[in-house]
Amino acid sequence: NSEATAYHKIDHEFVTYLEKSFVYAKTEAVQNAIKSLLQLSLNVVILWVGAQLVMTNKISVGQLITYNALLGFFIDPLQNIINLQTKLQQASVANNRLNEVYLVDSEFKDSHQMTEKITPNSSLVADHITYKYGFGAPAIDDVSLTITAGEKIALVGISGSGKSTLVKLLVNFFQPESGTISLGPTPLANLDKHELRAHINYLPQEPFIFSGSIMDNLLLGAKPGTTQEDIIRAVEIAEIKDDIEKMSQGFGTELAESGNISGGQKQRIALARAILADSPVLILDESTSNLDVLTEKKIIDNLMKLTEKTIIFVAHRLTISQRVDRILTMQSGKIIEDGTHDTLLKAGGFYASLFNH
Structure with a gap:
């Protein structure tokens, strides 16, 4: 009977782990999709707006290519901000675990202030x-x-x-x-x-x-x-x-x-x-x-x-x-x-x- 109980407990924990793993994978896939969409959208906007400006002789083709090349310096920080979500969650969990130790008052904190000595016997x-x-x-x-x-x-x-x-x-x-x-x-x-x-x-x-x-x-x-x-x-x-x-x-x-x-x-x-x-x-x-x-x-x-x-x-x-x-x-x-x-x-x-x- 104890073996069956232990098996059901482990089975339940394993299923819970799989469900959370799927949620994590889904969230990560959505984040990657958002990053790709952001990058492609900005590329399209730059090229569309830039093409309009080139055709009206407001900027040159060289300037358009330069703007498009510089786009990566703007996109990378945005992608890093999106990636921060999982890192912040991991940091929050680690912080909670560390606080379980660090926020406990030391029993020796005020000990150095004690001056009375123990009398022998x-x-x-x-x-x-x-x-x-x-x-x-x-x-x-x-x-x-x-x-x-x-x-x-x-x-x-x-x-x-x-x-x-x-x-x-x-x-x-x-x-x-x-x-x-x-x-x-x-x-x-x-x-x-x-x-x-x-x-x-x-x-x-x-x-x-x-x-x-x-x-x-x-x-x-x-x-x-x-x-x-x-x-x-x-x-x-x-x-x-x-x-x-x-x-x-x-x-x-x-x-x-x-x-x-x-x-x-x-x-x-x-x-x-x-x-x-x-x-x-x-x-x-x-x-x-x-x-x-x-x-x-x-x-x-x-x-x-x-x-x-x-x-x-x-x-x-x-x-x-x-x-x-x-x-x-x-x-x-x-x-x-x-x-x-x-x-x-x-x-x-x-x-x-x-x-x-």
């Missing part, structure tokens, strides 16, 4: 924040929380409960409609975004792999002065070292954006890159979803040993939630439970029902 505090997409129901509804430095936290809940939206607000990808988010005493809105992104590293579920070698990808955004020992440590934490060493050129293996490695390998390379950035706060938005349970467990064990880092896990697999310091359970944009794995199980609430099912 600061807590991340959200105070009654609310956010919604468009005119729908709030994706985040009056959420307050405090995350202390070095804490390991898991955000759990069903799909659409607001977990990813909340962590994106914590990185200031967009600002809450009400309430404030602060890093220590300073609101995120008052911090330079470059400095904020260096302090809080967000790793999405779909990792970005760039064309270049594995080493190039690992060092992209790495802290200055990164050593070979730092790289080895990062790939060991991400459990990707053995995979890289098995590749034909090791760390020099070329990668493509389209992907010549598995989804799990991409996620682990992206995780190693995030570790090399050495940000005090690391947010993992289902960043191990493509891994098998055993490999994921090893990575979580390695990450839990990074006592100096604050790590926020957005997780569907509740095996992660058993290892963290605190669990925040979300439902319909609200934090409905906050506690450890054992306390939430004993409470018998929403988290317990998720875990038991």
Whole structure:
């Protein structure tokens, strides 16, 4: 059934393309006809009027031939004006596409004006924040929380409960409609975004792999002065070292954006890159979803040993939630439970029902 649906869709698009191609060809033929008609008409007018003037001895035959020869210098600009129509249409389409990019305000436009600095070992505090997409129901509804430095936290809940939206607000990808988010005493809105992104590293579920070698990808955004020992440590934490060493050129293996490695390998390379950035706060938005349970467990064990880092896990697999310091359970944009794995199980609430099912 899906094949037939796809065929009908492609067939409809192809027919539409043919119809537009015919219209374009017809318009082009009409334009060429107009140009030819214009040229011939002017030739006839010049010769007719000129012949009348020659017969009345007002101009000579040589002058008539000269006028006829000079006619081309007048006709060519008129033909070029007619040809401008299609070029103007192409330019209009290109302009609209470019404006989709150029007219978007840069989030860093006012960033250079921010002078406040980030206090080391600061807590991340959200105070009654609310956010919604468009005119729908709030994706985040009056959420307050405090995350202390070095804490390991898991955000759990069903799909659409607001977990990813909340962590994106914590990185200031967009600002809450009400309430404030602060890093220590300073609101995120008052911090330079470059400095904020260096302090809080967000790793999405779909990792970005760039064309270049594995080493190039690992060092992209790495802290200055990164050593070979730092790289080895990062790939060991991400459990990707053995995979890289098995590749034909090791760390020099070329990668493509389209992907010549598995989804799990991409996620682990992206995780190693995030570790090399050495940000005090690391947010993992289902960043191990493509891994098998055993490999994921090893990575979580390695990450839990990074006592100096604050790590926020957005997780569907509740095996992660058993290892963290605190669990925040979300439902319909609200934090409905906050506690450890054992306390939430004993409470018998929403988290317990998720875990038991």
